[in-house]
Amino acid sequence: xxxxxxxxxxxxxxxxxxxxxxxxxxxxxxxxxxxxxxxxxxxxxxxxxxxxxxxxxxxxxxxxxxxxxxxxxxxxxxxxxxxxxxxxxxxxxxxxxxxxxxxxxxxxxxxxxxxxxxxxxxxxxxxxxxxxxxxxxxxxxxxxxxxxxxxxxxxxxxxxxxxxxxxxxxxxxxxxxxxxxxxxxxxxxxxxxxxxxxxxxxxxxxxxxxxxxxxxxxxxxxxxxxxxxxxxxxxxxxxxxxxxxxxx
Amino acid sequence: xxxxxxxxxxxxxxxxxxxxxxxxxxxxxxxxxxxxxxxxxxxxxxxxxxxxxxxxxxxxxxxxxxxxxxxxxxxxxxxxxxxxxxxxxxxxxxxxxxxxxxxxxxxxxxxxxxxxxxxxxxxxxxxxxxxxxxxxxxxxxxxxxxxxxxxxxxxxxxxxxxxxxxxxxxxxxxxxxxxxxxxxxxxxxxxxxxxxxxxxxxxxxxxxxxxxxxxxxxxxxxxxxxxxxxxxxxxxxxxxxxxxxxxxxxxxxxxxxxxxx
Numbered sequence: 001x002x003x004x005x006x007x008x009x010x011x012x013x014x015x016x017x018x019x020x021x022x023x024x025x026x027x028x029x030x031x032x033x034x035x036x037x038x039x040x041x042x043x044x045x046x047x048x049x050x051x052x053x054x055x056x057x058x059x060x061x062x063x064x065x066x067x068x069x070x071x072x073x074x075x076x077x078x079x080x081x082x083x084x085x086x087x088x089x090x091x092x093x094x095x096x097x098x099x100x101x102x103x104x105x106x107x108x109x110x111x112x113x114x115x116x117x118x119x120x121x122x123x124x125x126x127x128x129x130x131x132x133x134x135x136x137x138x139x140x141x142x143x144x145x146x147x148x149x150x151x152x153x154x155x156x157x158x159x160x161x162x163x164x165x166x167x168x169x170x171x172x173x174x175x176x177x178x179x180x181x182x183x184x185x186x187x188x189x190x191x192x193x194x195x196x197x198x199x200x201x202x203x204x205x206x207x208x209x210x211x212x213x214x215x216x217x218x219x220x221x222x223x224x225x226x227x228x229x230x231x232x233x234x235x236x237x238x239x240x241x242x243x244x245x246x247x248x
Numbered sequence: 249x250x251x252x253x254x255x256x257x258x259x260x261x262x263x264x265x266x267x268x269x270x271x272x273x274x275x276x277x278x279x280x281x282x283x284x285x286x287x288x289x290x291x292x293x294x295x296x297x298x299x300x301x302x303x304x305x306x307x308x309x310x311x312x313x314x315x316x317x318x319x320x321x322x323x324x325x326x327x328x329x330x331x332x333x334x335x336x337x338x339x340x341x342x343x344x345x346x347x348x349x350x351x352x353x354x355x356x357x358x359x360x361x362x363x364x365x366x367x368x369x370x371x372x373x374x375x376x377x378x379x380x381x382x383x384x385x386x387x388x389x390x391x392x393x394x395x396x397x398x399x400x401x402x403x404x405x406x407x408x409x410x411x412x413x414x415x416x417x418x419x420x421x422x423x424x425x426x427x428x429x430x431x432x433x434x435x436x437x438x439x440x441x442x443x444x445x446x447x448x449x450x451x452x453x454x455x456x457x458x459x460x461x462x463x464x465x466x467x468x469x470x471x472x473x474x475x476x477x478x479x480x481x482x483x484x485x486x487x488x489x490x491x492x493x494x495x496x497x498x499x500x501x502x503x504x505x506x507x508x509x
Binding site: 046050053054057058061062093096097098099100116117118121 | 253255258259261262265266281285302305306308309310311330332342
């Protein structure tokens with residue numbers, strides 16, 4: 001008995017179709033996927049799983065969040081009818097071999113990142129050397145935002161950085177174009193979220209933690225970092241301490 | 249029989265992956281740390297077994313941790329490479345079409361060169377020939393910087409050669425696609441981008457391999473044709489006399505790693 005797919009058009013969609021096709025149309029249900037699997041050779045499906053694993057690893061090395069539409073268009077293609085099975089197996093492989101977890105950080109737009117399953121180890125440099133400085137800057141910004149109550153105005157953030165001799169106008173010897181790094185790169189990588197504050201003139205923006213920041217560090221770690229720098233105990237900041245303890 | 253992956257293996261793999269390539273002693277340190285953190289049995293001389301375990305699990309994914317030698321200092325390095333036969337697949341997702349084309353053309357220049365290096369001037373002049381999309385010289389300079397940061401190229405005094413990581417990853421690709429031009433070292437039989445060449449019979453050797461091979465010999469002779477090896481051997485003082493002009497050329501070959509002796 002033939003399968004009546006609910007996606008646009010008959011049969012399997014081509015890779016060349018626009019992103020809208022993948023976002024709007026329905027994905028096959030679990031039972032449909034299981035039936036579709038039977039029509040495919042195991043080798044072919046495993047090949048797709050390997051390709052997807054590689055694709056995810058490469059994208060994540062650059063900290064680029066991965067869109068489902070990209071996965072479908074660039075890797076899955078005509079195997080769209082067994083998409084969920086391929087993604088599940090890829091996820092398992094990533095955990096089993098790399099200790100990495102595929103996490104959906106945006107369930108509406110289906111955007112994913114990879115996070116490490118392994119507990120953070122002291123003094124370990126997981127990142128390449130030229131990235132470490134950027135992460136240092138990021139951590140300072142994340143700390144500032146958390147200590148300010150999880151949201152800070154752009155004016156306050158840049159004033160704080162100015163005191164650390166990091167200015168948006170000047171080219172920084174380590175960070176280069178700092179404004180671009182903070183407002184574009186960190187935002188694209190989902191470390192920061194910058195949203196305009198309505199009804200402000202001149203326009204102001206509010207800075208918050210992005211979903212990747214929440215997954216890669218914790219309020220507790222950040223508070224500990226601040227406490228260490230200031231030579232105080234984390235309990236010095238009672239409300240932040242309570243919040244940090246309450247957040248997993 | 250493949251051993252199980254433990255968190256120690258996974259941590260090692262994650263760190264190696266984020267570095268792209270790691271020098272031997274760094275890798276040994278990492279091996280010990282990973283075993284300590286996850287309380288896994290550690291033996292200091294079992295790094296290769298440890299890596300074999302990881303490799304057995306990477307094989308179905310067409311990936312592998314491969315060992316290679318740096319052409320500069322001869323030190324062993326470990327890199328995570330993509331085994332898929334398709335062309336430059338790992339790079340393909342990171343760079344745009346014209347960036348990849350620039351890289352391929354740069355690789356051509358390097359492999360076809362005498363000394364395994366391409367000058368930045370020569371590379372920048374390639375930008376006019378790009379078929380995919382034109383690139384300004386300023387942009388190309390930036391792209392070259394990124395290739396160096398990402399460890400596909402190494403730069404020395406304004407000249408570019410292939411990074412050890414690139415050589416380890418692309419050795420098979422280069423040997424098959426540049427069959428007539430690419431050289432293999434007569435001693436270790438691996439791809440040699442920089443090499444010294446025998447003037448008489450044309451065989452080539454890596455500089456570190458030359459150093460190792462001739463260390464024990466008072467009179468360096470070509471392993472293939474037995475002719476006197478006239479290139480300056482890196483790291484050794486030449487005791488016997490030579491005609492001034494030849495010495496001059498030999499000097500040049502040591503400093504720049506020029507092929508012809």
